[in-house]
Amino acid sequence: MRRNTWLAALQGAVVPLVLLAIWQAASSSGLVNAKILPSPVAVAVRWWAYLAPAEPYDPANGGYIAWLFSGELIMDAMGSLYRVVMGFLVGAILALPMGLAMGASRAAFRWLNPLVEVLRPIPPIAYIPLSILWFGLGNPPAIFLISLGAFFPVLVNTIAGVRQVDGIYLRAARNLGAGPLTIFRRVMLPAATPYILSGVRIGIGTAFIVVIVSEMIAVNNGLGFRILEAREYFWSDKIIAGMLTIGLLGLAIDSGVTRINNHLLRWHRGLEH
């Protein structure tokens, strides 16, 4: 098993390494302008400078760990992560009860679904002007936009999840003496979790897209802000370094979420772990 995963990792590295080599060769030979496409080495150097603490270590300004994490990149990543988490939580915490109600009650569905269907196709980006009018600049409009992006995937999946609960579980629970509240809590909710969690995963993905966009517009830190700022100075190496950081952060978030999902769904059929 171990051997195979190593082999797979090695295999997966081949194509990126070849591309990197071609890219480096093109840059070193002067084939492409370094202003437009800097060499991988230049990007790596810039990435390191972006990551490393700006000031030399000084115990007067707090502990060693704090110093180690005082680099611009870390601060930007923390800023973006904070907004993703807050925005996602706001969106999901509103979407979950609403989705449960709409899935479980036909009346709630009839009342709310037309509104949902009209609002859902509006991309969160289209709310930017309104969000700035309402909330000004800074974190509030960003968190508003991100929560919108997370809201609909969680909502729609929660509705679907509750609706697809197999009637046989409800019958079994009633037969075992469970009342409506127990059935909701112990049967409908867990039976719907596979759907809800896939909504959560999509919602976090959307939140991550929206955070970058909203940082380009409403705030002056974060990874989205930083790559736009770098463009103004023609620092193409820093743009690419920022993009790579965004990719790595997204990957880290997604694999974290997948791990949590796999744990929560360890009872579920057809899951490998």
Add this chain to the structure above:
Amino acid sequence: MSDILINHVYKRFAVPGNEVVALKDINLDIASGEFVCLLGPSGCGKSTLLNAIAGFSHPTEGSITVGGRPVVEPGPDRGMVFQEYALFPWMTVFKNVRFGLEVKGVANDVADARVRELLDMLGLSEFGERFPKDLSGGMRQRVAIARVLALDSPVLLMDEPFGALDALTRRSLQDELLKIWARLGKTIVFVTHSIEEAIYLADRIVVLTYRPGTVKRDIRVEMPRPRDAASPEFNTLKRELSRLVSEEQQRHEAAERAGLTTD
């Protein structure tokens, strides 16, 4: 008291442009502690009758009482075992069996002890922490049986519980069920397609007719248990039942050819 009285029960289903009479004037008087099998071809109303006793769907006419009380809704006094097991896949075996006790509000340590006792009784002690997806069909049905036994209901309703199992597993679960029944004295209503299964298990076999579902024959089985499928009495009864069931099967097929049904 856990006798079941079924009085002039009718069940009609409205289907587009028509009406299906699934049950017509069913009268049965099932004594406390009796093991009754409902036998008949597909579509004759076995599940409909069982669901009516369970309280999942109400008869169009007539009444059903269990232990002297009219059936109005499902309840833990009538434990149901489904063909599809219907175990909660998100709960471990232990939690599944414990569910009914929790709903009842049984104290934690009492419930735990009771669950352990039931798992032991059904040979599941080793499997308490497993999830249903990691069990074979036979094991799952054992869990489902343990789960209703936890309710301590005087009546067990079983809808083709062993229909999906292979022959060997099926026989061992049949023996297990007979042991439990002898030990705990439950009233059991057991639906099956299988003539052999009915003869092997029942005190009494009720053969239903196909559309409308009525009682075609009500036969008492007097053979001592364990019953030997090779014995002459067993085979005489089997021939008799085969004849009755195949008459109804032919009516089913004729209806199918006439395009009246697809089940």
